[in-house]
């Protein structure tokens with residue numbers, strides 16, 4: 515019963531923290547959970563960068579957020595996480611433009627898309643959901659350190675419990691299932707968060723992974739079956755605004771620093787299965803990701 519109660523509960527971020535002078539990036543913020551997260555942070559006075567693939571859709575979301583919050587500092591920049599060139603261009607332009615970065619929300623994601631590869635030949639789920647955000651975070655890390663206390667929030671999913679990191683099949687070379695490919699990428703988010711937290715100890719930059727709940731968004735666009743299930747059980751699903759609460763909680767709650775690396779759901783720390791706590795896999799995933807992305811390690 516407590517588990518069922520917890521699964522159905524809808525945690526709310528009650529933080530009253532205001533963010534004047536703070537700079538935030540939210541990836542994939544033109545729709546869904548990301549848009550609601552960006553709106554809340556804009557409401558609190560932050561300068562919010564909406565980093566998205568489609569500038570037109572981004573601008574539409576930004577003008578809606580500006581109108582609703584009265585905050586004109588909502589900016590749209592192009593970022594395609596399925597293309598490392600685009601990620602590097604975004605980061606370079608951002609670093610030239612902004613001397614500070616206080617909150618990075620790695621929110622964008624794809625789910626159950628048909629087998630396809632990113633511009634760099636990575637399988638789409640691991641490429642966008644993990645490697646794209648891994649590279650983005652790496653490129654912005656010095657700015658986050660200079661702006662400390664600062665935070666990195668990684669949107670994972672409950673689905674990570676079904677994931678596995680098969681290093682010999684990271685891009686679906688041997689076998690492939692698009693549902694599981696999503697789960698693997700979400701496990702990568704959890705492992706990345708823990709390894710990042712370990713490496714960032716003492717820097718003032720902390721990081722958290724998040725399960726937002728089951729949220730009625732565009733994420734399920736590639737799966738008729740999932741869309742149907744969501745419709746059938748719509749009374750159990752969340753609105754994007756409800757889905758944004760745990761990301762906001764991790765970004766805003768004061769005193770959360772000692773919990774860096776932890777996984778959160780319903781605005782509280784959540785259990786991580788043993789696979790998600792395997793630090794040997796987390797370190798190896800870090801090294802493999804650096805190799806794939808051409809990142810030199812010290």
Ligand SMILES: NC(=O)c1ccc[n+]([C@@H]2O[C@H](COP(=O)([O-])OP(=O)(O)OC[C@H]3O[C@@H](n4cnc5c(N)ncnc54)[C@H](O)[C@@H]3O)[C@@H](O)[C@H]2O)c1
Nearest residue numbers: 542546547594595596621622623669671728729731732733
């Ligand atoms: N909706 C849910 O029930 C649910 C459950 C668990 C986890 N999540 C996670 O929450 C996050 C937000 O999902 P959502 O439900 O708001 O879905 P959504 O589809 O509404 O939003 C995802 C965003 O990511 C963007 N995106 C996709 N590929 C991109 C790319 N290559 N480059 C840049 N942006 C890209 C999309 O354009 C979109 O704006 C995702 O990481 C998802 O895995 C969602």
